[in-house]
Amino acid sequence: MEHKPTVVVLDDWENVLRDRVDWRTIRSRANVIIHNQKLDPQALPAALSAAQVLVLFRDRTPVDANLIAQLPDLQRIISTGARNRTLNAEAAERAGIHVGHTAWGPSKASTCEHTWALILAAVKRLPQSTLSVSNSRWRNPAVSAFMPPVMEGKRLGLIGLGQIGQRVAAFGKALGMQVVTWSPNMTAERAAEHDVLAVSLQELLETSLVVSMHLVPSETTRHLLNRERLGWMRPDAILVNTSRAELIHTGALVDALQHKRLAFCALDVFDHEPLSPDHPLLSMSNVLLTPHVGFLCNEVVHNFAVGVQQQLEAHFLRPDIAASSA
Numbered sequence: 001m002e003h004k005p006t007v008v009v010l011d012d013w014e015n016v017l018r019d020r021v022d023w024r025t026i027r028s029r030a031n032v033i034i035h036n037q038k039l040d041p042q043a044l045p046a047a048l049s050a051a052q053v054l055v056l057f058r059d060r061t062p063v064d065a066n067l068i069a070q071l072p073d074l075q076r077i078i079s080t081g082a083r084n085r086t087l088n089a090e091a092a093e094r095a096g097i098h099v100g101h102t103a104w105g106p107s108k109a110s111t112c113e114h115t116w117a118l119i120l121a122a123v124k125r126l127p128q129s130t131l132s133v134s135n136s137r138w139r140n141p142a143v144s145a146f147m148p149p150v151m152e153g154k155r156l157g158l159i160g161l162g163q164i165g166q167r168v169a170a171f172g173k174a175l176g177m178q179v180v181t182w183s184p185n186m187t188a189e190r191a192a193e194h195d196v197l198a199v200s201l202q203e204l205l206e207t208s209l210v211v212s213m214h215l216v217p218s219e220t221t222r223h224l225l226n227r228e229r230l231g232w233m234r235p236d237a238i239l240v241n242t243s244r245a246e247l248i249h250t251g252a253l254v255d256a257l258q259h260k261r262l263a264f265c266a267l268d269v270f271d272h273e274p275l276s277p278d279h280p281l282l283s284m285s286n287v288l289l290t291p292h293v294g295f296l297c298n299e300v301v302h303n304f305a306v307g308v309q310q311q312l313e314a315h316f317l318r319p320d321i322a323a324s325s326a
Helices: 016-020 024-029 041-048 065-069 089-094 107-123 163-174 188-193 201-207 250-258 298-317 319-325
Strands: 006-010 031-034 051-056 076-079 098-101 155-159 178-182 210-213 238-241 264-267 287-289
Touching (some): 089 098, 107 238, 107 298, 155 201, 163 178, 178 201
Parallel strands (some): 006 031, 155 178, 155 210, 210 238, 238 264
């Protein structure tokens, strides 16, 4: 009996690839193993040992040079999305492994929309005031004592003004907010091109009701918001992060929230994902947490599934095309 090669899919937490890829042709040529929960890093070499093709759902599991060196049978890696910051593509290519990516989709629009969903829910304290079977009290005194501010005329501080930051700025201006921005390379002229005001990081933090993170992490921006800078923020301020967890020192953030030096925080990204069940953020009343879903939307995951299916079918049915398109 002919031995079939193996395809391993990692981190399909939403079962997007399981449900949206037509696996019939691929399964006729290969064994397919789909993991919809994060694997322990120690278990990865054994779980991937038989893989000829590895499919990565975004950058949820790092694939470094050490792991690649333990996978001599691996021929191809397919990563969903246009880039994967935790995949050592250079090490893969040195090992003779073809690396391919799928198309992205409107993830920037999706992230912008999610950012504003978090901002509005945080400002209006929707999680605390929403009615449900388990929370049917019409006017909870603990919630009613809080009167949300009107956002019109308040400052929205954007740390980073890339494509997502620009979209977030446009929403803020539509609500009548004064939008200010800072980034390591921001200039007054660049900010003015988007009808926002460039200010120092300290002024942004000291004067903004809402601060939203939109930077690409780097050595210079890692833990940009540390204990000192978080201390610059208004005590009634709301901090939102749909970018990367590395931008904020989590321990300092937890401390600021616990001691009410910061009013509220809404996060979609975390140092370690999935978030540990005993993480202190989960037990706090002045936070709103979502499980890194800002980039996810129907259009994006459709492109992921189509791209994975096309590349897998090319690998097994048309290997000459697959190699030339990697």
